[in-house]
Amino acid sequence: MKTRYTHGGDEHIYVEMDDEMSLDAFFKSLSMSNAVRDADIEGVTEICPANASFQVKFDPDVISPDKMMERIRKLEHKADDADKRLKTRIIEIPIYYQDPWTHETLMRFRERHQDPNGTDLDYAARINGFDSAEAFIEAHHSQPWFVSMVGFVAGLPFLYQLVERDKQLQVPKYLRPRTDTPKQTVGYGGCFSCIYSVRGAGGYQMFGITPMTIFDPTQQVSYLRDFMVFFKPGDIVKWKPINRTEYDRILAEVEAGTYAPRIAEVDFDLDAFNADMTGTNAKLMEALNDA
Known part of the structure; x- marks a missing residue:
């Protein structure tokens, strides 16, 4: 699986763990979205998990889209170490x-x-x-x-x-x-x-x-x-x-x-x-x- 990052206008970052739904992709997405939440990045207003992806909403007046993308990318290792127990x-x-x-x-x-x-x-x-x-x-x-x-x-x-x-x-x-x-x-x-x-x-x-x-x-x-x-x-x-x-x-x-x-x-x-x-x-x- 190769993680993809895209901008959603000036206020969203979309992170896609895989092209198709699987439980492996779900757990990786859950682990990484939790890591973003735990990081408490200034400017983040909402984190929305999905089947094999998640989206982060943020305030561009607090943090720029490129800086937000950079902060989220640095957390990708958390997905590789995903806890597969729930x-x-x-x-x-x-x-x-x-x-x-x-x-x-x-x-x-x-x-x-x-x-x-x-x-x-x-x-x-x-x-x-x-x-x-x-x-x-x-x-x-x-x-x-x-x-x-x-x-x-x-x-x-x-x-x-x-x-x-x-x-x-x-x-x-x-x-x-x-x-x-x-x-x-x-x-x-x-x-x-x-x-x-x-x-x-x-x-x-x-x-x-x-x-x-x-x-x-x-x-x-x-x-x-x-x-x-x-x-x-x-x-x-x-x-x-x-x-x-x-x-x-x-x-x-x-x-x-x-x-x-x-x-x-x-x-x-x-x-x-x-x-x-x-x-x-x-x-x-x-x-x-x-x-």
């Missing part, structure tokens, strides 16, 4: 696959889709070699996912499945973006899953919806009173398929302020994961079952 949490996220709301939406926008005659799940199943949408759904929720970044829309997590690269599910985005996506839709584009934190435009394939609020700027939701955004990079997600009855029950609990997400504290070791993905995933999910 204390994090695994979270169970309920998902109602093939729900009526995303189905109604996807049918409204079939002319923008690669397959106007089917559904998003039918299409995803076929191009990934599955015999049915149900088999694709099983593959989607059977292994945990890693939150590699949060953003693009406030509170929206990008999730990368913890499986071998040749087993990654891959689905292209719509040919043309929709002008509507239900709030809390579970979407898919490329090799990333996501949860739409708000209602709005979108281009990811739509597979289902979660009753669990993940972004609340009013901070009225019981588990979001400390911070309006639920996810953070490094979180691990296990999808739990639910039916309409369970969806209605959980939604009512969220609205009543009584819902508590199922969470377990875990240690994630990238080297151990790469050595035994199946075993590592089993231990992660066992921790959640014991929570």
Whole structure:
């Protein structure tokens, strides 16, 4: 991997660890962005991590763009010494696959889709070699996912499945973006899953919806009173398929302020994961079952 540095106007430095997402690139990016934060460089106002990169916002009246670039470059050795262990949490996220709301939406926008005659799940199943949408759904929720970044829309997590690269599910985005996506839709584009934190435009394939609020700027939701955004990079997600009855029950609990997400504290070791993905995933999910 060769790190690339570019200017974003006069107020940003963009640091790209690799051309493609990988957990190695994520940990290098996380380590280096933490090093920039720890360096406490005068003039830095914000550090925004992404899948395999990060961006630094700074005040050019305090430090020049060239000087900022120089300061950040000097920290690259921190990425080479990246700590590949992370204390994090695994979270169970309920998902109602093939729900009526995303189905109604996807049918409204079939002319923008690669397959106007089917559904998003039918299409995803076929191009990934599955015999049915149900088999694709099983593959989607059977292994945990890693939150590699949060953003693009406030509170929206990008999730990368913890499986071998040749087993990654891959689905292209719509040919043309929709002008509507239900709030809390579970979407898919490329090799990333996501949860739409708000209602709005979108281009990811739509597979289902979660009753669990993940972004609340009013901070009225019981588990979001400390911070309006639920996810953070490094979180691990296990999808739990639910039916309409369970969806209605959980939604009512969220609205009543009584819902508590199922969470377990875990240690994630990238080297151990790469050595035994199946075993590592089993231990992660066992921790959640014991929570």
